[in-house]
Amino acid sequence: MTKKALVDTAFSEIDKHRDKIIDIAKSILHEPEEGFKEYKTARKVKKAFEDIGIKYRSDLAITGIKGVLGEGKEGPVIAIIAELDAIINNDYPFADTKTGAAHACGHFAQIAQLIGAAIGLKKIADNLSGQIVLFVVPAEEYINLEFRETLKKEGHIKYYGGKQELIRLGEFDDIDIVIMQHAQSEYSGRKALIADGSNGFIGKNIRFIGKEAHAGDSPYNGINALNAFNIALSAIHAQRETFRDEDSVRVHPIITKGGDGVNNVPSEVKVELYVRARTVKAIKAINKKIDIALMAGAMAVGAQVEISNTPGYLPVENNSQLKSIWAKNAAELIGKENVLYIRPRGGSTDMGDLTQIKPGIHPYVGSFSGELHSREFRVAEEEMAYIISSKIYVLTVIDLLYGEAETAKKIIRDFTPKLSKDKYLELLDSLSYKKRWKYEG
Numbered sequence: 001m002t003k004k005a006l007v008d009t010a011f012s013e014i015d016k017h018r019d020k021i022i023d024i025a026k027s028i029l030h031e032p033e034e035g036f037k038e039y040k041t042a043r044k045v046k047k048a049f050e051d052i053g054i055k056y057r058s059d060l061a062i063t064g065i066k067g068v069l070g071e072g073k074e075g076p077v078i079a080i081i082a083e084l085d086a087i088i089n090n091d092y093p094f095a096d097t098k099t100g101a102a103h104a105c106g107h108f109a110q111i112a113q114l115i116g117a118a119i120g121l122k123k124i125a126d127n128l129s130g131q132i133v134l135f136v137v138p139a140e141e142y143i144n145l146e147f148r149e150t151l152k153k154e155g156h157i158k159y160y161g162g163k164q165e166l167i168r169l170g171e172f173d174d175i176d177i178v179i180m181q182h183a184q185s186e187y188s189g190r191k192a193l194i195a196d197g198s199n200g201f202i203g204k205n206i207r208f209i210g211k212e213a214h215a216g217d218s219p220y221n222g223i224n225a226l227n228a229f230n231i232a233l234s235a236i237h238a239q240r241e242t243f244r245d246e247d248s249v250r251v252h253p254i255i256t257k258g259g260d261g262v263n264n265v266p267s268e269v270k271v272e273l274y275v276r277a278r279t280v281k282a283i284k285a286i287n288k289k290i291d292i293a294l295m296a297g298a299m300a301v302g303a304q305v306e307i308s309n310t311p312g313y314l315p316v317e318n319n320s321q322l323k324s325i326w327a328k329n330a331a332e333l334i335g336k337e338n339v340l341y342i343r344p345r346g347g348s349t350d351m352g353d354l355t356q357i358k359p360g361i362h363p364y365v366g367s368f369s370g371e372l373h374s375r376e377f378r379v380a381e382e383e384m385a386y387i388i389s390s391k392i393y394v395l396t397v398i399d400l401l402y403g404e405a406e407t408a409k410k411i412i413r414d415f416t417p418k419l420s421k422d423k424y425l426e427l428l429d430s431l432s433y434k435k436r437w438k439y440e441g
């Protein structure tokens with residue numbers, strides 16, 4: 001079959017199932033679930049795979065589902081990825097009233113795009129030289145940390161990100177190239193957006209430990225943990241002038257406990273903080289400065305500080321050959337003027353982890369409105385959000401696996417991973433530490 005005939009066949013199949021693809025998106029939008037709890041969403045995906053006739057394995061990293069087309073075929077293995085989970089936003093109109101889970105990050109659209117692509121590719125997979133994995137993965141949003149800590153303690157997971165867990169479990173070992181499209185609402189209308197990567201981060205849980213005393217009568221008998229953090233925060237701010245522009249550093253703390261009663265000197269203050277930057281090297285360097293600043297705050301008032309680090313996500317490194325293929329295909333469907341190269345993203349995703357070890361891309365599709373994660377986030381146009389976006393996947397997979405899959409083979413040959421899988425897992429473990437610091441005099 002010619003390339004054009006493959007495209008026509010796949011596209012007409014997608015168009016034929018248009019309503020079904022949109023229904024799946026809506027059903028998931030209206031039944032959001034948090035990471036590692038996406039049981040109902042997973043059931044919907046499994047049902048869709050069964051309807052299309054896609055073989056799959058499920059319950060991977062708790063709720064993940066790995067479908068495959070062209071199983072056992074010689075040639076490269078390309079994975080299309082979609083995320084199952086929602087964020088928490090109680091103000092979102094379609095939020096779960098009990099849990100606050102809300103699809104304000106557009107993950108429901110990703111799943112619809114993956115199902116749409118699967119419907120199209122199923123018809124033509126026999127004519128391609130390789131396998132297509134349809135990987136629907138849990139827990140991209142880095143939230144509900146206490147729940148994840150429990151899962152970790154009980155031995156269900158080791159890392160807090162779904163893709164991190166799936167890498168650890170070896171579920172990406174057989175995959176050569178990874179592609180995932182994410183929703184974006186920064187630009188209106190039909191848009192295809194490619195960023196020059198994104199930030200990675202480390203998550204920090206910090207506890208300042210002081211000594212309580214009557215805040216009015218005898219504050220001199222106390223050690224004020226809130227003052228310790230106040231000084232630490234000033235020290236963090238003093239470090240900001242040392243951050244390099246190109247590292248795109250973000251250091252953003254919140255206080256989750258500021259004291260007990262206002263008539264007591266605060267003896268315990270809890271803080272959560274992210275250190276984000278564009279490279280692992282920068283994240284590590286800034287993290288060290290933050291630890292010193294935290295210790296300085298404790299030292300200044302004679303308090304103690306306990307720092308627990310969890311590895312967050314690594315920076316996205318978009319593969320340049322995949323970028324141009326994807327951009328060309330998006331341009332074919334929505335016009336060259338609507339394909340934009342945009343600034344590196346300050347946020348983070350565990351697609352970053354994958355792109356450190358595999359050739360991959362994490363571009364964005366626009367036709368959404370309202371700020372991502374906000375109560376205003378909506379689909380602006382269904383055709384682009386679900387259908388055209390499915391077709392971008394289809395064109396890209398065809399480009400990669402057509403003929404003898406020369407294009408995919410070249411990308412794999414040319415790729416130098418930033419990290420091997422073993423080194424990657426070692427890095428995650430090295431970023432995870434707990435220390436308690438006290439000025440000894």
Ligand SMILES: [Zn+2]
Nearest residue numbers: 105106107182
């Ligand atoms: Zn997202």
